[in-house]
Amino acid sequence: MFNRVAVSGLGGILRPTIHRTWKPLPCSVCLAKRWSSVCSERKYFITTPIFYVNAQPHIGHLHSALLADASHRFQFLKYKNGLKKTLFSTGTDEHGLKVQQSAANKGVHPLEFCNEISQKFRNLFDAANIGYTHYVRTVEERHVNAVHHFFQTIVDRGHIYQGAYSGWYCISDEAYLTDVQVKEITLQSGIKQFISIESGHPVEWNSEENYMFRLSGFQEDLKYWLKDDCRVQPKRFLEELRKWLEDDLKDLSVSRPKDRVSWGISVPNDENHNIYVWVDALVNYLTVAGFPNLTSWPPDVQVLGKDILRFHGIYWPALLMAADLEPPNKLLCHSHWTVDGQKMSKSIGNIVCPYNCIEAYSSDGLRYFLLREGTPHSDNNWSDVRVARLLNAELANSLGNLLNRCTAPSLNPSQEFPSLNLQYLQNMSAAGKELIELVHNLPKEVENHYDNFNFYRAVDVIMTVVHSANNFVQEEKPWELKTLTDRTKLDSILRITLETVRVVGIALLPITPILANKLLNSIGVMQQNRYWECIENVFSKANEKYLSSSFKLGSRTKLFTKLKV
Numbered sequence: 001m002f003n004r005v006a007v008s009g010l011g012g013i014l015r016p017t018i019h020r021t022w023k024p025l026p027c028s029v030c031l032a033k034r035w036s037s038v039c040s041e042r043k044y045f046i047t048t049p050i051f052y053v054n055a056q057p058h059i060g061h062l063h064s065a066l067l068a069d070a071s072h073r074f075q076f077l078k079y080k081n082g083l084k085k086t087l088f089s090t091g092t093d094e095h096g097l098k099v100q101q102s103a104a105n106k107g108v109h110p111l112e113f114c115n116e117i118s119q120k121f122r123n124l125f126d127a128a129n130i131g132y133t134h135y136v137r138t139v140e141e142r143h144v145n146a147v148h149h150f151f152q153t154i155v156d157r158g159h160i161y162q163g164a165y166s167g168w169y170c171i172s173d174e175a176y177l178t179d180v181q182v183k184e185i186t187l188q189s190g191i192k193q194f195i196s197i198e199s200g201h202p203v204e205w206n207s208e209e210n211y212m213f214r215l216s217g218f219q220e221d222l223k224y225w226l227k228d229d230c231r232v233q234p235k236r237f238l239e240e241l242r243k244w245l246e247d248d249l250k251d252l253s254v255s256r257p258k259d260r261v262s263w264g265i266s267v268p269n270d271e272n273h274n275i276y277v278w279v280d281a282l283v284n285y286l287t288v289a290g291f292p293n294l295t296s297w298p299p300d301v302q303v304l305g306k307d308i309l310r311f312h313g314i315y316w317p318a319l320l321m322a323a324d325l326e327p328p329n330k331l332l333c334h335s336h337w338t339v340d341g342q343k344m345s346k347s348i349g350n351i352v353c354p355y356n357c358i359e360a361y362s363s364d365g366l367r368y369f370l371l372r373e374g375t376p377h378s379d380n381n382w383s384d385v386r387v388a389r390l391l392n393a394e395l396a397n398s399l400g401n402l403l404n405r406c407t408a409p410s411l412n413p414s415q416e417f418p419s420l421n422l423q424y425l426q427n428m429s430a431a432g433k434e435l436i437e438l439v440h441n442l443p444k445e446v447e448n449h450y451d452n453f454n455f456y457r458a459v460d461v462i463m464t465v466v467h468s469a470n471n472f473v474q475e476e477k478p479w480e481l482k483t484l485t486d487r488t489k490l491d492s493i494l495r496i497t498l499e500t501v502r503v504v505g506i507a508l509l510p511i512t513p514i515l516a517n518k519l520l521n522s523i524g525v526m527q528q529n530r531y532w533e534c535i536e537n538v539f540s541k542a543n544e545k546y547l548s549s550s551f552k553l554g555s556r557t558k559l560f561t562k563l564k565v
């Protein structure tokens with residue numbers, strides 16, 4: 001294939017020297033370590049990508065937002081009142097050719113079109129308990145101002161020049177692609193068509209005058225930024241970025257002529273060009289932080305899907321460096337949801353609608369499945385049957401039964417918290433010893449998984465404890481302990497099981513907030529005792545205060561209604 005991508009600099013500005021004030025963190029510095037010291041002004045700044053309004057929300061979008069939400073919730077749990085400020089941003093990406101065309105097809109003004117879909121994303125996040133603190137839309141005035149200011153800053157710092165650009169343009173991905181990123185296919189109709197190899201979307205050849213960003217000048221800075229092994233998680237995505245940086249970076253076209261893309265933000269002092277939608281979109285992270293009067297910067301974590309890794313792992317840090325701003329501390333990149341092994345797409349008609357799922361499985365049911373099954377490093381397959389089976393087995397049966405067993409009036413007629421007999425604890429069965437050890441280890445292990453965004457592993461640890469507790473009850477057969485002399489043993493069994501339920505309830509708060517709170521309410525754990533520190537050193541004297549002695553058990557809470565399979 002011939003190489004038709006040509007970039008010629010017309011601006012004639014000398015390549016600027018980069019004056020760098022941002023200081024990369026040493027390799028060992030990851031979030032958990034940075035925060036381990038006692039610090040009264042702890043903050044947390046996490047972002048999701050902003051979502052395109054040209055399509056209806058689906059479970060893949062929700063997955064991006066859920067990862068950020070679970071992490072944000074965990075910070076509250078862990079740092080209690082020590083967390084002074086958090087910023088959790090999400091929103092919608094509303095400019096560009098795709099939106100312009102979709103609105104035109106519907107015969108409505110682009111803003112009207114955007115208002116409707118942006119609200120749908122907001123409604124979905126509210127329905128799924130995504131506790132964002134900031135919602136940003138790229139059509140807002142504060143964002144337009146931030147984008148203008150940002151663009152002018154990089155112009156003033158000498159990183160922009162005007163150039164003639166030719167290349168394959170992919171409207172769906174809103175990106176120029178090089179020859180190696182496209183291939184020719186023959187459609188069923190016999191017509192030949194070039195498509196993006198990565199996304200499969202059609203591309204078309206374009207030549208235009210553009211403003212160009214000197215991305216090529218940041219190659220070494222980017223390599224340096226990516227030296228930190230904690231910078232991008234999981235490791236395979238960090239490696240992918242490092243590999244891309246082995247080839248020479250090309251400068252990036254950062255504007256579009258208005259006669260082609262009219263729905264966008266103008267280049268400052270040029271009425272004929274709009275700013276490239278990806279530059280516009282990326283600046284949303286600065287908008288929410290108050291740019292140009294930044295209150296928090298940089299973000300601690302930015303969550304994104306694997307399809308937008310290049311934008312966040314190369315273009316974004318380089319743009320920030322050009323503006324003399326610190327790049328993000330960490331990127332969390334996740335893989336995608338497929339349906340029956342296929343990519344979700346409107347044309348195939350296999351989009352999984354999150355609203356229908358919330359109706360069928362409840363918001364916590366959907367949250368549980370997505371976080372339990374969603375492994376960031378590899379794609380995951382959605383199947384309705386699998387959802388129902390998993391939720392029935394783990395939430396309705398294992399966890400629901402455990403709660404019912406330890407609160408049942410038949411075993412505990414007084415409905416009070418029984419006490420733990422130390423002698424019993426010392427002479428426990430193998431099943432009991434195993435449970436005690438697992439519960440002891442849970443906080444450290446789950447904390448580690450939460451800190452590393454491995455929510456699926458955190459749930460795995462929690463469920464292992466639940467299974468072990470059910471096994472313990474099964475082996476000890478408390479229903480056979482009927483005599484007065486059996487009472488001490490019975491009380492101890494119930495106490496251990498109740499403590500386990502308390503630990504599990506607190507540990508599940510970031511994953512299934514409604515269900516976990518229901519669980520904790522049903523055993524009377526007060527609001528002020530729902531923090532991480534309350535599950536450390538379980539079964540110790542000091543921990544007795546977390547189970548209120550005046551609380552009457554036995555409200556017979558139905559934790560999760562079984563689904564029809």
Ligand code: MSP
Nearest residue numbers: 049050051052060061064093281282304305336337
């Ligand atoms: N608007 C851009 C992002 C700009 S951020 C400055 C965009 N929007 S998107 O709506 O297409 O995608 C938003 C997020 O949803 C991305 O993280 C993307 O990876 C994620 N997902 C889209 N489809 C997905 C799946 N099938 N599965 C999981 N996540 C998916 O890109």
